[in-house]
Amino acid sequence: MLKLYQFERTWGIPNLSPFCCKIETYLRMAEIDYEIKPALPLGAPKGKLPYIEDNGQALGDSRFIIAHLKSAHKDLDEGLSEEESALSTAMQRLLEEHLFWVALYSRWQYTDENWQVNKQAIFGGLPPIIREIVANGWRRKIKRQILGHGTGRHQAEEIFALGKQDIDALSASLGNKPYFLGEQPSTLDTSAFGLLINIIGCPIESPLKEYGLAKDNLVNYADRIGREFYPDLRST
Numbered sequence: 343m344l345k346l347y348q349f350e351r352t353w354g355i356p357n358l359s360p361f362c363c364k365i366e367t368y369l370r371m372a373e374i375d376y377e378i379k380p381a382l383p384l385g386a387p388k389g390k391l392p393y394i395e396d397n398g399q400a401l402g403d404s405r406f407i408i409a410h411l412k413s414a415h416k417d418l419d420e421g422l423s424e425e426e427s428a429l430s431t432a433m434q435r436l437l438e439e440h441l442f443w444v445a446l447y448s449r450w451q452y453t454d455e456n457w458q459v460n461k462q463a464i465f466g467g468l469p470p471i472i473r474e475i476v477a478n479g480w481r482r483k484i485k486r487q488i489l490g491h492g493t494g495r496h497q498a499e500e501i502f503a504l505g506k507q508d509i510d511a512l513s514a515s516l517g518n519k520p521y522f523l524g525e526q527p528s529t530l531d532t533s534a535f536g537l538l539i540n541i542i543g544c545p546i547e548s549p550l551k552e553y554g555l556a557k558d559n560l561v562n563y564a565d566r567i568g569r570e571f572y573p574d575l576r577s578t
């Protein structure tokens with residue numbers, strides 16, 4: 343059976359990593375059998391989670407994992423027009439290559455309260471003696487990534503202003519539809535749900551979360567997908 347390597351579940355959401363949540367959501371929406379292997383990024387093929395093992399093949403990065411799932415199992419996007427596929431790609435880039443960094447900043451850098459919550463969730467299972475060393479080293483690494491991406495070069499208000507533009511775009515694009523591209527879930531929904539639930543449904547406080555929570559359609563969307571595809575978790 344396909345193995346999904348991802349962070350331990352916490353906070354009552356599918357995963358504290360938007361990308362892990364994206365893959366698990368794809369597996370559930372596509373009704374592909376899988377088993378979860380709790381992991382940290384250290385042993386991952388590309389040094390990041392999620393990764394999967396399927397038929398003896400290890401694959402990292404959610405985009406390549408989904409390409410494999412589409413060809414070897416089920417393609418959630420097979421009914422999309424060319425225009426819808428293009429929109430899907432563009433929106434996934436907005437989510438994963440821009441808004442993700444605002445969420446990452448909120449967790450690892452914005453306030454000490456958020457960092458403590460994040461630290462406990464990711465590193466809480468490590469023995470106390472090495473926990474602080476590993477967590478602080480990892481935090482330095484992630485802060486360097488945020489700076490290298492460019493997000494970390496702005497003031498907090500500027501970072502959240504950019505993130506709010508993405509929330510506005512997502513909310514307007516979803517409108518009153520059940521899913522981003524209409525009546526059926528597609529890959530774009532796996533990416534959108536993965537990040538949205540990690541912004542509005544977890545205990546990391548920020549202006550981005552407040553702004554997202556004020557968008558009724560996004561809140562209802564995340565809530566509905568959580569109830570429909572994760573009935574085994576508490577209501578999200």
Ligand SMILES: N[C@@H](CCC(=O)N[C@@H](CS)C(=O)NCC(=O)O)C(=O)O
Nearest residue numbers: 359360361383390391392403404405
């Ligand atoms: N492009 C990758 C991004 C995956 C990613 O950023 N994973 C994060 C967790 S959300 C990670 O494992 N980070 C560990 C690190 O950067 O050291 C994907 O689509 O899977």
